[in-house]
Amino acid sequence: MQICRTVEEIRTFVRQARADGKIVGLVPTMGYFHEGHLTLMREAKKSCDAVVVSLYVNPLQFGPKEDLAQYPRDFDRDCAMAWEVGVDAIFSPADEEMYPAGFSTFVEVTGITEKLCGLSRPGHFRGVATVVTKLFNIVRPDRAFFGQKDAQQAMVIERMVTDLNMGPEIVLVPIVREDDGLAMSSRNVYLNDEQRRAAPVLYRSLCAFREAVARGERDVQELRGQIVQMIASTPGAEMDYVEILSVPDLEQLDKVRGKCIAALAVRFGRTRLIDNIIVEV
Amino acid sequence: MQICRTVEEIRTFVRQARADGKIVGLVPTMGYFHEGHLTLMREAKKSCDAVVVSLYVNPLQFGPKEDLAQYPRDFDRDCAMAWEVGVDAIFSPADEEMYPAGFSTFVEVTGITEKLCGLSRPGHFRGVATVVTKLFNIVRPDRAFFGQKDAQQAMVIERMVTDLNMGPEIVLVPIVREDDGLAMSSRNVYLNDEQRRAAPVLYRSLCAFREAVARGERDVQELRGQIVQMIASTPGAEMDYVEILSVPDLEQLDKVRGKCIAALAVRFGRTRLIDNIIVEV
Numbered sequence: 046m047q048i049c050r051t052v053e054e055i056r057t058f059v060r061q062a063r064a065d066g067k068i069v070g071l072v073p074t075m076g077y078f079h080e081g082h083l084t085l086m087r088e089a090k091k092s093c094d095a096v097v098v099s100l101y102v103n104p105l106q107f108g109p110k111e112d113l114a115q116y117p118r119d120f121d122r123d124c125a126m127a128w129e130v131g132v133d134a135i136f137s138p139a140d141e142e143m144y145p146a147g148f149s150t151f152v153e154v155t156g157i158t159e160k161l162c163g164l165s166r167p168g169h170f171r172g173v174a175t176v177v178t179k180l181f182n183i184v185r186p187d188r189a190f191f192g193q194k195d196a197q198q199a200m201v202i203e204r205m206v207t208d209l210n211m212g213p214e215i216v217l218v219p220i221v222r223e224d225d226g227l228a229m230s231s232r233n234v235y236l237n238d239e240q241r242r243a244a245p246v247l248y249r250s251l252c253a254f255r256e257a258v259a260r261g262e263r264d265v266q267e268l269r270g271q272i273v274q275m276i277a278s279t280p281g282a283e284m285d286y287v288e289i290l291s292v293p294d295l296e297q298l299d300k301v302r303g304k305c306i307a308a309l310a311v312r313f314g315r316t317r318l319i320d321n322i323i324v325e326v
Numbered sequence: 327m328q329i330c331r332t333v334e335e336i337r338t339f340v341r342q343a344r345a346d347g348k349i350v351g352l353v354p355t356m357g358y359f360h361e362g363h364l365t366l367m368r369e370a371k372k373s374c375d376a377v378v379v380s381l382y383v384n385p386l387q388f389g390p391k392e393d394l395a396q397y398p399r400d401f402d403r404d405c406a407m408a409w410e411v412g413v414d415a416i417f418s419p420a421d422e423e424m425y426p427a428g429f430s431t432f433v434e435v436t437g438i439t440e441k442l443c444g445l446s447r448p449g450h451f452r453g454v455a456t457v458v459t460k461l462f463n464i465v466r467p468d469r470a471f472f473g474q475k476d477a478q479q480a481m482v483i484e485r486m487v488t489d490l491n492m493g494p495e496i497v498l499v500p501i502v503r504e505d506d507g508l509a510m511s512s513r514n515v516y517l518n519d520e521q522r523r524a525a526p527v528l529y530r531s532l533c534a535f536r537e538a539v540a541r542g543e544r545d546v547q548e549l550r551g552q553i554v555q556m557i558a559s560t561p562g563a564e565m566d567y568v569e570i571l572s573v574p575d576l577e578q579l580d581k582v583r584g585k586c587i588a589a590l591a592v593r594f595g596r597t598r599l600i601d602n603i604i605v606e607v
Contacts, residue, residue: 150489151433152431153433155430183491204428204430204431208431209459209463
């Protein structure tokens with residue numbers, strides 16, 4: 046497994062892979078791998094001959110009051126895990142390599158970014174769209190793999206790829222969960238025992254939503270109310286948002302119809318967790 | 327010469343050119359060709375094996391009160407002229423092909439776009455950066471050719487290409503002028519005889535600037551004043567801006583030093599003309 050710190054190094058790696066006729070896959074990550082990341086890498090290995098994992102905590106997608114400094118990092122452990130899965134190259138650049146002095150260009154997806162996490166995290170998706178554009182231009186992958194856990198991010202990237210005629214095929218990979226249903230996240234390590242015991246309520250409330258829809262409930266206000274109540278009645282859980290919106294346009298709905306997403310963000314102390322579930326009726 | 331109306335058609339053409347080991351050049355234009363465009367195409371022919379000319383009047387870079395509707399068009403004449411020069415393919419998409427319903431992603435270069443034409447034409451460079459990003463992603467050229475006449479546009483594109491790690495090498499081609507010094511522009515056809523006779527004052531004032539600098543004048547206020555006076559004393563010429571700024575950062579200066587640009591925009595009736603000259607001391 047090759048470890049590349051500069052744009053030139055990873056470009057050289059990819060140039061060679063292409064010359065060898067290989068299909069190149071990219072898995073963009075911020076590191077501190079868990080089973081969710083490894084699942085993305087395994088998916089990439091299935092359909093690509095050369096898998097590049099970018100490991101970069103992108104400052105551009107963190108707000109001034111967010112957890113950029115504390116964000117968990119363990120480069121050696123990450124490399125070992127990626128190597129286990131058979132990743133071919135890690136691209137882990139320094140900030141000066143990605144955003145040298147004078148950097149002043151940004152990619153902005155409008156509309157769907159003005160909902161959900163876009164409201165609680167202004168500028169977040171601009172940072173995501175900009176770094177993913179750079180990674181796509183640097184690596185030029187045939188396929189890029191993203192997790193369904195960051196559902197809005199996935200929609201933003203699909204919108205961007207379509208609008209700007211970007212090359213890579215976007216592959217979405219289902220959420221990987223702990224045994225008790227908590228969606229895997231690098232931020233779960235922030236949780237204390239009590240918060241960790243309470244956190245599975247996020248998924249339980251989403252399952253209750255799915256079951257209610259399966260039973261025939263269509264009223265969005267009613268369905269949202271059920272989720273809100275389950276969260277609100279959980280000690281230590283502070284709601285950021287709970288929304289039921291259309292997919293992929295994230296429009297408000299009165300009634301559940303077609304493809305819909307129930308998405309939520311909940312804080313436990315200073316730890317903000319997100320989860321979502323998509324239903325189709 | 328192949329004429330492509332869809333993204334898929336031009337991609338097929340470029341894929342074949344690449345398969346044949348050809349170097350691909352792109353000349354982005356809005357059509358209504360003059361010697362300036364043809365010079366860009368000839369430059370591209372010199373260093374590329376397959377030259378693609380995009381011919382698209384990009385609505386995204388026109389303001390609501392600007393001349394999008396009146397912008398001169400003559401597709402058949404343009405194709406004949408491009409064929410004469412040996413262009414290999416024309417990419418001339420419809421608006422629905424470039425901006426289908428739901429389009430909502432934009433590329434924004436900050437800083438240098440907040441000067442000169444960026445002030446008189448809000449949103450203009452966002453439209454330019456977005457369409458050029460699309461063209462680069464669609465054609466994936468090895469080299470892209472731009473005219474020095476749109477000096478700020480060239481700086482914006484070079485900034486964008488650097489910041490977002492885009493592939494193409496950017497080649498800048500000097501301004502082509504009429505015998506009396508007027509910079510060639512598709513918009514020159516808007517001028518009536520009187521305005522056309524007056525318009526060369528733009529270049530004369532820039533030459534006077536260059537001579538004054540050559541004589542040792544360094545005071546920007548003084549130099550700018552000379553240009554302003556020549557324009558102001560020309561009947562029918564209405565100044566939009568006259569600026570002397572650093573290159574490539576477009577910073578304000580007290581004294582001319584290093585590489586500087588004198589750039590101006592002047593209206594004759596409803597026709598807005600731009601010109602510029604770069605000096606190095």
